[in-house]
Amino acid sequence: MSDLLPTTEPAVDIVPGRKLAARAAALYKAPFDHFETRPVDELRLGFDGIEGDFHAGATRRSGGREPWYPRGTEMRNERQLSLVAADELAIVAERMGIADIKPEWIGANLLIEGVPHLSMLPAGSLLFFKGGVTVKVDAQNGPCRFSGRSVAEHAGMADHEAGALLFPKAAKRLRGLVAWVERPGVIKAGEEISVRVPEQWIYRA
Template sequence: MDKKMLDLLTRDGDPEILPGMKLAARVAGVFVAPFDHFVTRAADELRLGFEGIEGDFHAGHTRKSGGREPWYPRGTEMRNERQLSIVAPDELRIVAERMSIPEVKPEWIGANLVIDGLSRLSMLPAGTMLFFKDGVTLKVDAQNGPCRVAGRSIAEHAGMADHEATSLLFPRVAKRLRGLVAWVEKPGVVKAGEEVSVRVPEQWIYRA
């Protein structure tokens, strides 16, 4: 290894590396979107294959790019890393409070899994793995950014008078509280009440 490369690896100000950790949680609810819309409904279980939830609106090995992927022309076929939407009950309560409504139900914003028992679920980093007691493994891709479509769904379901204003409010108040998107690494069946082992990877901030 030449001296220049060695200096880069040993320079002052190297990023702090936080060790990985193992956490415990449980499934508080499971939901599917069996129709041609993202809004979900409560289910007894989720049957998961490598394509995601069987028959779900977001199932598939691939998906079409949209506004979240401005680097592709809209409609470009790409890998589906958004097979499941995961939310936390405490974060939904905060969003509801900020919107001055009694509740935000997970179904309204297309959630598939409600995971309870974790602090700041939406802040779990990409690469976090969720090991469900009955054998399923999910891998977190990213935070799920709140959008106007979900905001409009909340307005409709909560009976709010100004749907347009609510569709704009939700992305502002739900930032970093909207939960996560994940994909299926090991298929199987997930049921409400199931225990989950959460493995958070090492973390660091990359700076060039």
């Protein structure tokens, strides 16, 4: 039977896991009635996400990101937290021709320092906060027109609709990550983080 197995190139490319050191440079929380966030000194996290946050909950309703479900289908909330990096937001701002993009304009909860190309961290990466919290990355946070309009309005762009349309293109693969709480607790601003990047593979079969 062994001679029936393919002997050409392997079906997967495997990259070993690694560890990185990072820091929670700033923290943000959204009120119940709006996705934009406000700076805070700490975040209290439960298994449902950030206590009192706009995106808290064990489940959420599906939207345009899940075309395989009818819109509004109840599903697991893997988008409890939004993580961004200042260097990536600076690139997006430059592409849009504005001075800067503040994390709170696009509903970010954590501004992470020390991870190169934060938005490219693979699904399954774990962030171990020094105080005991663990957060697990689900996926990249795809940029949308909703956040783009917020950026355009806050930045004072002359054409808000044009800014809303430009943001998804300018922020592609630079919008940060969405994540969920694996181990609850309290995160403090400035807290150290140990990032564990899992073994990765590209499936070619």
